[in-house]
Amino acid sequence: GRPRRLLCSVMTHRWQGPVAAVVGALLFTFPGEASQRRVGGSVGGRVDSSWLEQWLATLKIEIPAFSQKLGGFEVALTDGTCGDIDLQNITTEANADNRFSFQARGIAINCELRYHVDGEKGALYKGGIGFKVKESILAGSIAFLADDGTPPLPGKMDASSADCMAGTRFHNGDIQFPEAPPLFRWFLDLVLKPFIEGFVNGKFPYYSLASVFCTQLDSAINSRSPSAMHHMGEAIRNWTNSPSKSRDPPYP
Numbered sequence: 001g002r003p004r005r006l007l008c009s010v011m012t013h014r015w016q017g018p019v020a021a022v023v024g025a026l027l028f029t030f031p032g033e034a035s036q037r038r039v040g041g042s043v044g045g046r047v048d049s050s051w052l053e054q055w056l057a058t059l060k061i062e063i064p065a066f067s068q069k070l071g072g073f074e075v076a077l078t079d080g081t082c083g084d085i086d087l088q089n090i091t092t093e094a095n096a097d098n099r100f101s102f103q104a105r106g107i108a109i110n111c112e113l114r115y116h117v118d119g120e121k122g123a124l125y126k127g128g129i130g131f132k133v134k135e136s137i138l139a140g141s142i143a144f145l146a147d148d149g150t151p152p153l154p155g156k157m158d159a160s161s162a163d164c165m166a167g168t169r170f171h172n173g174d175i176q177f178p179e180a181p182p183l184f185r186w187f188l189d190l191v192l193k194p195f196i197e198g199f200v201n202g203k204f205p206y207y208s209l210a211s212v213f214c215t216q217l218d219s220a221i222n223s224r225s226p227s228a229m230h231h232m233g234e235a236i237r238n239w240t241n242s243p244s245k246s247r248d249p250p251y252p
Helices: 002-013 017-028 050-058 182-200 208-243
Strands: 061-065 066-070 073-087 089-094 099-119 122-146 155-160 164-169
Touching: 002 073, 017 061, 017 066, 050 073, 050 182, 061 208, 073 122, 122 208, 164 208
Parallel strands: none
Antiparallel strands: 061 073, 066 073, 073 099, 089 099, 099 122, 122 155, 122 164
């Protein structure tokens, strides 16, 4: 009937805000796994953010290996992972240009890594360490790209690290070295703690926890979206293109 044709026309010519919001909310809401803190909602352009909370809670971040000369020593970080992400507040909002933006605050991240310290005469010490990054933020936007169908519908999502902003806050006083013998702890406090703090707080060009976080979040979004959004789009398109058995209401 007329409502179905109107919906088809809206999606054909301008599906930006409403359809992007609806598809985004439906596609990434996890049935049966509702978040304990539902801070999004679907009123006034905001979409349900529980999917993003669930996604962040299960996301595992791989930290690339990195080494740096510090005085007469070389310090290296390897086998690093961050996960068990928790947050205090998150909001998502649909925009009018086929995008929706998100902002998460109060993020806490648990990280583990291996390290080794080499001196002029070879290896001095190696071990493992865990630490927690607190009061971090993450913000960015995701674009819905149209497919080639009729009517055109969101066919996939696109996230770019250029649109992602992450900020981390960390103090090296939280780091302990339980595996290290007492004789080496003063040395690790002097050399390794500032090194890890520099990585977390972005003091090294092109190598920081924030940049790794954004890159891997974007990769997860871009790899997840095509097949799921294809099935969602086809279901909506089949409904809009199927004949309606209802009669048009008598409009004046």
